[in-house]
Amino acid sequence: MxxxxxxxxxxxxxxxxxxxxxxxxxxxxxxxxxxxxxxxxxxxxxxxxxxxxxxxxxxxxxxxxxxxxxxxxxxxxxxxxxxxxxxxxxxxxxxxxxxxxxxxxxxxxxxxxxxxxxxxxxxxxxxxxxxxxxxxxxxxxxxxxxxxxxxxxxxxxxxxxxxxxxxxxxxxxxxxxxxxxxxxxxxxxxxxxxxxxxxxxxxxxxxxxxxxxxxxxxxxxxxxxxxxxxxxxxxxxxxxxxxxxxxxxxxxxxxxxxxxxxxxxxxxxxxxxxxxxxxxxxxxxxxxxxxxxxxxGKDAVGMYREWLVKVDLGGCFPVLLQTEHSQRGVLSSDHSKIPLRRKTSWSKIESSRTSCSRASVSPRSEGSSEGRDVNSSSPIRPRHEV
Structure with a gap:
């Protein structure tokens, strides 16, 4: 040295x-x-x-x-x-x-x-x-x-x-x-x-x-x-x-x-x-x-949106849940079209949508609470609208 x-x-x-x-x-x-x-x-x-x-x-x-x-x-x-x-x-x-x-x-x-x-x-x-x-x-x-x-x-x-x-x-x-x-x-x-x-x-x-x-x-x-x-x-x-x-x-x-x-x-x-x-x-x-x-680019912005939804920010910012139905592809060495993001399950979207709304829900009467219990136990889930 x-x-x-x-x-x-x-x-x-x-x-x-x-x-x-x-x-x-x-x-x-x-x-x-x-x-x-x-x-x-x-x-x-x-x-x-x-x-x-x-x-x-x-x-x-x-x-x-x-x-x-x-x-x-x-x-x-x-x-x-x-x-x-x-x-x-x-x-x-x-x-x-x-x-x-x-x-x-x-x-x-x-x-x-x-x-x-x-x-x-x-x-x-x-x-x-x-x-x-x-x-x-x-x-x-x-x-x-x-x-x-x-x-x-x-x-x-x-x-x-x-x-x-x-x-x-x-x-x-x-x-x-x-x-x-x-x-x-x-x-x-x-x-x-x-x-x-x-x-x-x-x-x-x-x-x-x-x-x-x-x-x-x-x-x-x-x-x-x-x-x-x-x-x-x-x-x-x-x-x-x-x-x-x-x-x-x-x-x-x-x-x-x-x-x-x-x-x-x-x-x-x-x-x-x-x-x-x-x-x-x-x-x-x-x-x-x-x-x-x-x-x-649009593909990168879509990936950012996916990340934000995964950390349950979709409920705070509903615009994040407005995903596109068309699959995105990119030029690859084998000329294949590969989707940019996976389909988000209903439970993940629903949890992200409700995560920010829970803190703002006002107290309700006992009767309305019972009504919510009945609805929550129902096996029929509401349709998720994007």
Whole structure:
């Protein structure tokens, strides 16, 4: 570990950016819970992974800024254990998020593929599609963790306010192993984005009928496409810029695994005074976009209504019981229509309706009480009107 003499003291108080992050990161993390649950219900693997990576990064930001709020960290936690986990997740973040966007665009392109969308996907096609999505969204991020460890210069680096960061060797082997997954994933994602745009113009006149055959709606399709496209045009140029900046200089040393992973030198960490890194703000922006596109739609509002009814607020707010009879669906990888919420039983609705009214019932006469006892013992229940 670094000694106190090696620290460069810049400030010894909490910087304003750290305070803003400590407030916004947990707030955005909580906002993204409803979209995550909604996509879980509808088994949308790509969207689940996209929301997961953004939520995970904001959660790590909140944890780090609370643990290391100062730029001077001489008397703070040295990061052992926590940083060992975080740097692995940071290494898989960019490929994982880009792969999720790729799979989302791929699903949209399959919806607009009229040649293979006439009879719907078979069970074998569904299994194959699920395997492809799991390969991109799960296997690829895990593989990048391994590649990062191969070229990892030391155990980890610890920066003020921003927290844990990986240190990669500054040679062509390190650059190639970290850049290759990003370049490959971005190239395929751009390809599917172009395919979707071409098919949107090609089938503009029959767009609604194509979506109807895939059990989705125009609003859901456009929301998924817009957020995927925004993420893509925001992520791709930034990643290309970072890769260009990190190109090894002329005369860089050749890679040596035995030298880098020498136990006497590798099992160490570097403490670097810093400020809030740019990607912390990027993660906040991505989280707000996810909530804006997925947390304010009709389907999400219906899910909020269902939650409020479950906690017996339907009696206090009767408008919550005015549910729609039509089932809601969402675009999923197998083009299936999945209901957004289950049917609420009569007893649950009745209990929520009466929970708030009991406190306001005025005392009645003994005769009327007997009448109520007779009615309550009747096996015939009144019809519930929505």
């Amino acid at each position: 670094a000694t106190p003499e090696n620290y460069m003291i810049v400030e010894t108080h909490i910087i304003p950016q750290g305070i803003i992050l400590a407030v916004l990161a947990p707030f955005v993390f909580i906002l993204n819970f409803p979209p995550l649950i909604w996509h879980f219900r509808n088994r949308n693997t790509a969207a689940i992974c996209m929301v997961f990576w953004v939520m995970l990064m904001n959660f790590m930001t909140a944890i780090n800024v609370i643990i290391w709020p100062y730029i001077d960290m001489r008397s703070m936690y040295d990061g052992q254990g926590l940083c060992d986990v975080e740097i692995k997740l940071l290494g898989a973040r960019s490929p994982g998020l880009t792969a999720a966007v790729l799979c989302l665009l791929r699903a949209l392109a399959r919806v607009l593929n009229t040649e293979k969308n006439l009879l719907g996907p078979t069970k074998a096609q569904k299994r194959r599609n699920t395997a492809v999505e799991m390969g991109w969204c799960v296997v690829l991020p895990l593989f990048t963790m391994l590649l990062q460890w191969i070229v990892q210069f030391n155990r980890f680096a610890l920066t003020g306010v921003s927290g844990c960061q990986p240190f990669i060797t500054n040679d062509w082997t390190g650059w190639t192993l970290t850049a290759l997954p990003l370049l490959l994933t971005n190239a395929v994602a751009v390809y599917y984005a172009v395919i979707v745009i071409i098919r949107l113009f090609k089938y503009k006149s029959s767009f609604n009928s194509i979506l109807a055959s895939s059990n989705t709606t125009r609003s859901r399709f456009l929301r998924l496409f817009i957020i995927a496209f925004v993420f893509l045009i925001g992520i791709t140029p930034l990643q290309i810029y970072i890769l260009v900046v990190q190109v090894p200089p002329p005369g860089a040393k050749s890679f040596s695994f035995s030298t880098i992973h020498d136990p006497s030198s590798w099992n160490s960490s570097v403490v670097i005074p810093s400020t809030v890194l740019y990607d912390r703000w990027t993660n906040l922006g991505c989280g707000l976009l996810i909530f804006f596109f997925f947390g304010l």
